[in-house]
Amino acid sequence: MTRKPPVARQPAPTTTDDHRRTRPVRWFCAQELALLADDQNLLNWLSDRSSLTGRIRRLGGPGFTLEVVEENVEPVTGEDRRHLDCEEPEIYVRKVRMSCNGVRLVFATTRVPSHTLGRHRWLGRLSDRPLGEALGDRDDVTRTPFEYAWVEDGDALHADVLSGTDIAPLGLWARRSRFLIQNDPILVYEVFLPGLSQLGSD
Numbered sequence: 001m002t003r004k005p006p007v008a009r010q011p012a013p014t015t016t017d018d019h020r021r022t023r024p025v026r027w028f029c030a031q032e033l034a035l036l037a038d039d040q041n042l043l044n045w046l047s048d049r050s051s052l053t054g055r056i057r058r059l060g061g062p063g064f065t066l067e068v069v070e071e072n073v074e075p076v077t078g079e080d081r082r083h084l085d086c087e088e089p090e091i092y093v094r095k096v097r098m099s100c101n102g103v104r105l106v107f108a109t110t111r112v113p114s115h116t117l118g119r120h121r122w123l124g125r126l127s128d129r130p131l132g133e134a135l136g137d138r139d140d141v142t143r144t145p146f147e148y149a150w151v152e153d154g155d156a157l158h159a160d161v162l163s164g165t166d167i168a169p170l171g172l173w174a175r176r177s178r179f180l181i182q183n184d185p186i187l188v189y190e191v192f193l194p195g196l197s198q199l200g201s202d
Contacts, residue, residue, distance in 0.1 A: 025155050027147040027176065036150070042197045046148060046175055052106065052190060053098065053130040059199050060100030066128050069095040069107075069160075076113075083178055084185045086113035092124060094131075095160060103195040107161040108188065116184040123186065131188070135179060144178040151191060161191045169194055 028036075030047060048055065057064045074093045080086055092112040098105050110131055112123050126134060135141050151157045152171040161172060174191040 023152075023154050023156070025149045025151060025157060025174070027149045030146060030148070033148045039197060042173065042192065045192060045196055046173055047146070049143070049146075051132045051136055053132040054136070056098060056100060056105060056196075056199070060105075063101035065099050066130055067097045067099065068128055069097050071095075071124075080111055080113070080187065083187050084111065084113045084116075086115065088114045090114070092117050094126070096128075096130075098130075100195075100199065103198075104165060104167070104193050105196040105199065106193065107191045109157075109160070111187040111189075113185065116181065116186055119184050120181055135181070138181065140182045142180045144180075146175045146177050149174045149176075157189065157191055161193070167193065 033043070033046060045052075045055075053066070071092075071094050073090045076086060076089055076091050080091055084091075091114070094110045094112070096108050096110075098108065108131070110123075117123055122134070123131075149155075149157075150171050151161070151174045157174055158172070162168070172191050172193065174189060176187065176189045179186050179188060
C-alpha cells in the first residue's frame with residue numbers, strides 16, 4: 001500500500017489546452033519520499049538510478065514495448081525556465097509509454113530546449129528508441145538527483161498519463177531529473193503506473 005503524502009494543495013490553478021483546471025504539482029526530495037511511500041517494491045523502483053528501460057526489459061523480457069504517444073512543440077512553462085534555463089517561447093516535447101505484455105508501466109515526458117536540440121539533433125530523431133538507451137551509449141552525460149511527487153486527478157501531469165486507459169488510481173508516483181549532455185540540459189518526467197510494482201524486483 002502507498003500512503004498519500006499529507007501535503008497542502010496550492011490554491012492557484014493553471015489551465016490546460018482543453019480548459020480543465022489543474023493544480024501545480026509539489027515536488028520533494030528523496031528523504032521525504034522514504035517517509036511517504038511505504039510500498040517497498042515501488043520505492044525501490046522510484047529511487048533506482050540505473051536505466052529504467054533496461055530494468056523493465058530485464059524483468060519483462062520480449063513483451064516490452066515503447067509507444068511514442070506524442071512529439072510536439074509546446075509553450076515553455078515556468079518549470080521549464082527554472083530547470084532548463086531557457087528563454088525561448090517554445091520547447092520540444094516527447095511523450096512515450098512503456099508497457100510489458102500489454103500492461104502499461106511508465107509514462108515518460110522529455111522536455112528539450114531549442115539550444116540543446118540544436119546541438120544534439122539526434123534527440124528529435126529517436127523514433128521508438130528509448131531515451132535512456134541513447135543516453136547510456138554516451139560518456140558525456142550527467143544526471144541530477146531525483147525529485148518526487150504524488151500526482152492526483154487535477155494535477156498537471158495526470159491527464160496525459162491516463163489518457164486512453166481504463167486505469168483510475170487515486171494517485172500516482174512520479175519522479176523527475178535533469179540530464180546534462182555536454183552541459184546542455186533536458187528535463188525528464190517519469191510517472192509510475194500501478195502495473196510496475198507487480199513486475200517485481202531484481
